[in-house]
Amino acid sequence: MPTSKDVAAAAGVSQSTVSYVMSGKRPISEKTRLRVEAAIEQLTYQPNAGARALASRKSQVIGLVISITPEAHLGSLMEFIAVIAATARRHDYDVLLVTDEEGSQGLERVVGQQLCDGLILMQVEADDERIPVVRKLRVPVVFIGIPNDSAGLNCIDADFARAGELCVEEMAAAGHTSGVIIGWRPRLVGSRLNYVGRFLGGAEAAAERLNVKIKHVPAAPDRASVEAAVEACIAEADGRPAFVSPDATVLELLPRILRERGLEPGKDASVIGVGPTPEALIELQESTVLDIQPKVVSRRAVEILFSLMQADNPDRGGLLELIPPLVTHRYGTADPHVPAAQPIH
Amino acid sequence: MPTSKDVAAAAGVSQSTVSYVMSGKRPISEKTRLRVEAAIEQLTYQPNAGARALASRKSQVIGLVISITPEAHLGSLMEFIAVIAATARRHDYDVLLVTDEEGSQGLERVVGQQLCDGLILMQVEADDERIPVVRKLRVPVVFIGIPNDSAGLNCIDADFARAGELCVEEMAAAGHTSGVIIGWRPRLVGSRLNYVGRFLGGAEAAAERLNVKIKHVPAAPDRASVEAAVEACIAEADGRPAFVSPDATVLELLPRILRERGLEPGKDASVIGVGPTPEALIELQESTVLDIQPKVVSRRAVEILFSLMQADNPDRGGLLELIPPLVTHRYGTADPHVPAAQPIH
DNA sequence: TTGAAAGCGGTACCAT
DNA sequence: ATGGTACCGCTTTCAA
Numbered sequence: 001m002p003t004s005k006d007v008a009a010a011a012g013v014s015q016s017t018v019s020y021v022m023s024g025k026r027p028i029s030e031k032t033r034l035r036v037e038a039a040i041e042q043l044t045y046q047p048n049a050g051a052r053a054l055a056s057r058k059s060q061v062i063g064l065v066i067s068i069t070p071e072a073h074l075g076s077l078m079e080f081i082a083v084i085a086a087t088a089r090r091h092d093y094d095v096l097l098v099t100d101e102e103g104s105q106g107l108e109r110v111v112g113q114q115l116c117d118g119l120i121l122m123q124v125e126a127d128d129e130r131i132p133v134v135r136k137l138r139v140p141v142v143f144i145g146i147p148n149d150s151a152g153l154n155c156i157d158a159d160f161a162r163a164g165e166l167c168v169e170e171m172a173a174a175g176h177t178s179g180v181i182i183g184w185r186p187r188l189v190g191s192r193l194n195y196v197g198r199f200l201g202g203a204e205a206a207a208e209r210l211n212v213k214i215k216h217v218p219a220a221p222d223r224a225s226v227e228a229a230v231e232a233c234i235a236e237a238d239g240r241p242a243f244v245s246p247d248a249t250v251l252e253l254l255p256r257i258l259r260e261r262g263l264e265p266g267k268d269a270s271v272i273g274v275g276p277t278p279e280a281l282i283e284l285q286e287s288t289v290l291d292i293q294p295k296v297v298s299r300r301a302v303e304i305l306f307s308l309m310q311a312d313n314p315d316r317g318g319l320l321e322l323i324p325p326l327v328t329h330r331y332g333t334a335d336p337h338v339p340a341a342q343p344i345h
Numbered sequence: 346m347p348t349s350k351d352v353a354a355a356a357g358v359s360q361s362t363v364s365y366v367m368s369g370k371r372p373i374s375e376k377t378r379l380r381v382e383a384a385i386e387q388l389t390y391q392p393n394a395g396a397r398a399l400a401s402r403k404s405q406v407i408g409l410v411i412s413i414t415p416e417a418h419l420g421s422l423m424e425f426i427a428v429i430a431a432t433a434r435r436h437d438y439d440v441l442l443v444t445d446e447e448g449s450q451g452l453e454r455v456v457g458q459q460l461c462d463g464l465i466l467m468q469v470e471a472d473d474e475r476i477p478v479v480r481k482l483r484v485p486v487v488f489i490g491i492p493n494d495s496a497g498l499n500c501i502d503a504d505f506a507r508a509g510e511l512c513v514e515e516m517a518a519a520g521h522t523s524g525v526i527i528g529w530r531p532r533l534v535g536s537r538l539n540y541v542g543r544f545l546g547g548a549e550a551a552a553e554r555l556n557v558k559i560k561h562v563p564a565a566p567d568r569a570s571v572e573a574a575v576e577a578c579i580a581e582a583d584g585r586p587a588f589v590s591p592d593a594t595v596l597e598l599l600p601r602i603l604r605e606r607g608l609e610p611g612k613d614a615s616v617i618g619v620g621p622t623p624e625a626l627i628e629l630q631e632s633t634v635l636d637i638q639p640k641v642v643s644r645r646a647v648e649i650l651f652s653l654m655q656a657d658n659p660d661r662g663g664l665l666e667l668i669p670p671l672v673t674h675r676y677g678t679a680d681p682h683v684p685a686a687q688p689i690h
Numbered sequence: 691t692t693g694a695a696a697g698c699g700g701t702a703c704c705a706t
Numbered sequence: 707a708t709g710g711t712a713c714c715g716c717t718t719t720c721a722a
Contacts, residue, residue, distance in 0.1 A: 001459070003699055014709045019701060026702095029707060046457035050404065051699035053395030054714045064442070068427045078419035078426075082411075085444045094460065095442045097409070099430045112391035114346070115439065259604060348715055359693045364717060374691060396715035399698045 002043040010039035022047065053114070062093050062305060063116040065107065065130075067100035067123050071184075071193070071221065073248045080122060080144070080298040087302040093117075104133040111137050118305045120144065124155070126194035140308035140317070142301045148194065152318045154308065156301050158292035159322035160195040160246060160274070164202025166325060167244045167272045168214060170288045172206075174270050178213035179242030180233045182226060182250050199246040199274070214244070221249035223257070230257050242270040255287065274325065290325040297323050347388040355384035367392065398459070407438050407650060408461040410452060410475075412445035412468050416529075416538070416566065418593045425467060425489070425643040432647040438462075449478040456482050463650045465489065469500070471539035485653035485662070487646045493539065497663045499653065501646050503637035504667035505540040505591060505619070509547030511670060512589045512617045513559060515633050517551075519615050523558035524587030525578045527571060527595050544591040544619070559589070566594035568602070575602050587615040600632065619670065635670040642668050 004022075008015040013032055020026045021036040028036075039045070053059040064084055066077060085095045096116050098106050107130060110116050117139060121130060124145030131149065134141050143155040171179045181203055183196050200216055207214045217232065219225040233241050241263075245251050251273040255265045263269040271287035300321060308317070349367075353360045358377055365371045366381040373381075384390070398404040409429055411422060430440045441461050443451050452475060455461050462484060466475060469490030476494065479486050488500040516524045526548060528541050545561060552559045562577065564570040578586050586608075590596050596618040600610045608614040616632035645666060653662070 001457070005699075015700080016702075016710075017708060020708090023701085027707065032708080044457070046454065048399065048699050049458040049460045050395045050398030051714090052701080054393065054399055054716085055699075055701040057701095057714075059395060061441075066427075068431075073420075074423035074427075075418075075420035078423040081423075081426075081442070082413045082419075082444065085442050086413075086446050089444070089446060094455070096406075097426070097430050097440045097442050099427065099434065101431050101434060109391065110439070112346070112389070113394040115394045256601065350715075360716080361694080361718075362692060365692090368717080370718085372691070377692080393715050396698090397717080399700085400715075400717040402698075402717095 001048075002045045004045065004047065006043055007036065007039045007045045010043060011035045057114075059115060059117050060093050061096050061116040062088055062302075063096045063098045063107075063110045063119045065098045065100065065119060065121045069123070072123065076248055076294060077122070079294045083295050083298040084120060084302055087299050091302070091306050093306075100130075104130045107133055107137065111139050118142075118309050120301050120305060126197070140305055142305045142308070144297060144301050145195065146198075146320070150320065154304055154317045154319045156297060156304060156319075156321040156323070157195065158294075158297055159324050160198040160292070161202035161205075162322070163246065163274045163290050163292060163325040164199040164204075165206040166290055167199075167274065167288075168203045168206035168210065168212065170272050171214075171242045171244060171270060172210045172212050174242070174272075174288075176212065176240065176242040176270060178215070178237075179244055179270070179272075180229070181214055181216045182219050182229050182243060182245040182247070182254075183216055184218060184220070184247065196246055203244065219250065221247055221253075223253055226250055226253045227257055230254070230261070234261065234263075240269055242272065245273045247273075251287070251289070292325050293323050346393075347390045349390065349392065351388055352381065352384045352390045355388060356380045402459075404460060404462050405438050406441050406461040407433055407647075408441045408443045408452075408455045408464045410443045410445065410464060410466045414468070417468065421593055421639060422467070424639045428640050428643040429465060429647055432644050436647070436651050438651075445475075449475045452478055452482065456484050463487075463654050465646050465650060471542075485650055487650045487653070489642060489646050490540065491543075491665070495663075495665065499649055499662045499664045501642060501649060501664075501666045501668070502540065503639075503642055504669050505543040505637070506547035506550075507667070508591065508619045508635050508637060508670040509544040509549075510551040511635055512544075512619065512633075513548045513551035513555065513557065515617050516559075516587045516589060516615060517555045517557050519587070519617075519633075521557065521585065521587040521615060523560070523582075524589055524615070524617075525574070526559055526561045527564050527574050527588060527590040527592070527599075528561055529563060529565070529592065541591055548589065564595065566592055566598075568598055571595055571598045572602055575599070575606070579606065579608075585614055587617065590618045592618075596632070596634070637670050638668050 004018045005015050007018045011018070013036060017028065017032065018036055021028055021033055064081065066081070088095050096110060098110055100106065102109065107119065111119070119139060119141045121134070121141060122144045124143045124147055126148050128147050131147055131153070141154065143153055144157060146155045146157050147153070181200065183200065184193055203214055217229045219229045230243070233243065243254055245254065251271070254271045258265050258269050258271070265271045265287055273287065274290045274292055300323065304319060304321070349360050349363045352363045356363070358381060362373065362377060363381055366373050366378055409426065411426070433440050441455060443455055445451065447454065452464065456464070464484060464486045466479070466486060467489045469488045469492055471493050473492050476492055486499065488498055489502060491500045491502050492498070526545065528545065529538055548559055562574045564574045575588070578588065588599055590599065596616070599616045603610050603614050603616070610616045610632055618632065619635045619637055645668065649664060649666070
């Protein structure tokens with residue numbers, strides 16, 4: 001592998017000149033710049049990342065922290081990751097994948113070893129054990145998800161409260177006066193998946209406003225559990241039942257389960273929900289589906305992180321940004337409309 | 346951040362001794378080792394990755410190259426990634442995510458900058474444009490997927506030929522004398538997704554052997570396309586139709602499409618297929634599903650890469666390993682059985 | 691068994 | 707506008 005020294009020799013300049021040509025941090029005469037660039041080209045020189053990181057104290061890498069739990073919807077997760085990686089590259093950064101198998105120690109490790117200049121934490125839980133650790137880290141961190149104690153942290157997430165509202169509005173517009181929200185087990189909702197709580201909050205507010213009734217039925221994201229919830233709802237429903245859920249897996253199951261019971265979604269029953277992957281959308285064309293815009297959320301997460309890193313202001317923070325959901329599918333049509341944006345700064 | 350110099354000072358030894366304590370590359374007296382370890386602990390010292398990479402010429406990072414195409418099943422992809430990352434960590438390596446947005450240049454970049462010591466390429470296509478590039482790289486590379494010209498390359502994949510056989514055997518065992526394989530568009534099969542070709546090969550061999558008829562119907566992995574294929578098959582089927590597919594998305598669609606046409610999968614029609622994610626399995630309980638064992642494939646990919654890197658033998662290669670599929674679900678039961686393993690070395 | 695010192699390949703300050 | 711050079715923090719050879 002050629003080094004910048006080789007380039008310098010080939011171009012007949014000093015090593016520092018090569019460095020300055022690459023970084024543009026000081027003016028270089030047209031003539032020498034061309035000579036250096038030619039030498040770089042000719043030798044197919046690429047700067048050594050380790051040496052650069054050592055000298056500049058910047059790795060040009062961001063750490064992406066994901067957790068593979070049984071609750072995680074892998075397709076959705078992948079969608080986030082893809083956008084984050086692509087956005088990072090556009091800013092000339094690479095992405096190091098950190099799984100939570102190491103727990104919070106993994107965070108301390110990648111930062112301690114100075115493998116990366118900043119972190120994005122995904123699937124942030126209500127009472128996330130990583131938070132106290134993160135507060136001590138000396139690099140900027142962006143959370144995807146909003147923990148209970150978010151003071152001083154940079155968080156971004158889909159606006160699940162708004163999504164809850166939209167779902168209930170949709171439900172009312174479809175002529176229902178009551179409906180059922182299939183959520184998660186209470187324990188999970190309280191301690192971990194607090195977006196469900198936000199969703200319920202928005203849904204309840206809308207229900208009150210529109211004078212419709214909603215009932216929250218906890219369930220696990222598996223077939224048996226959702227079936228049980230559905231049975232219960234059908235039993236006590238008068239007229240067409242309506243099902244609402246903030247969970248992609250539940251949403252994938254609902255149409256099937258209803259059909260097995262002779263109810264055609266969009267006709268005999270309404271299915272309204274949030275957050276599926278494109279694949280799931282294929283399955284859900286006869287339902288109302290809110291897209292929580294993972295692409296926007298993850299792109300913004302990266303952008304926020306970069307602004308923090310550029311500002312060289314590691315401990316500044318306390319940004320909360322909510323991305324409004326889109327209604328992407330409505331009973332068979334794919335006619336997206338954008339609700340009023342309500343980012344909070 | 347404390348450096349190894351700080352540790353040395355605290356322990357009253359030289360910097361090199363600290364290094365040797367950490368690497369174990371030369372004998373250290375019990376006494377000094379304990380002193381150094383105490384100092385490390387006390388200062389919470391972590392070695393600087395860049396400096397280490399620079400001095401040792403090893404980054405302890407592997408590059409994981411993925412491509413986000415419309416055909417990619419994100420959930421399956423995520424499953425691979427998770428296992429690869431976890432396995433890498435167990436060998437004390439980190440994972441750098443390389444998306445193919447940069448194309449083959451991305452590979453040249455991460456290797457050229459010496460960001461990583463080896464690569465794993467996923468979703469390798471029949472006539473993959475990355476292959477000529479990879480052949481020139483000076484680091485070990487493992488392919489997940491088998492290109493047409495695999496000479497001298499280290500490839501690993503699920504045994505789709507065997508999967509094709511198993512599917513047809515299953516079909517025959519379920520009493521069918523004929524069936525339909527829903528595959529991909531011919532153009533894709535030829536130039537790109539050649540696992541489909543291998544699947545078909547195995548299926549055809551088994552069909553001949555068992556004296557059943559199979560027909561290959563190309564389709565895109567979307568609803569309309571699969572529906573058209575299904576319609577055609579139902580029209581010309583005598584008795585219960587059987588549907589076989591090597592594609593996860595198609596497999597997710599099939600049960601629904603059949604039910605809409607009044608056919609209950611597992612009763613009025615058979616659905617037999619390969620490779621879905623755990624989420625999809627929920628949907629497919631009434632079908633026969635072969636698991637292509639992404640966990641095994643990806644774990645082996647990492648292990649092979651490490652053995653290549655340890656051997657310090659970058660250009661050695663030409664390993665082909667096939668992981669046999671498991672039958673994980675059979676018409677409602679979850680009773681896995683393992684076919685005879687047939688790895689090829 | 692341990693220490694001193696020469697790199698590894700860049701960056702950026704201080705000169706000119 | 708350019709060159710010389712002192713680091714950055716670790717590994718490893720050579721010496722003791």
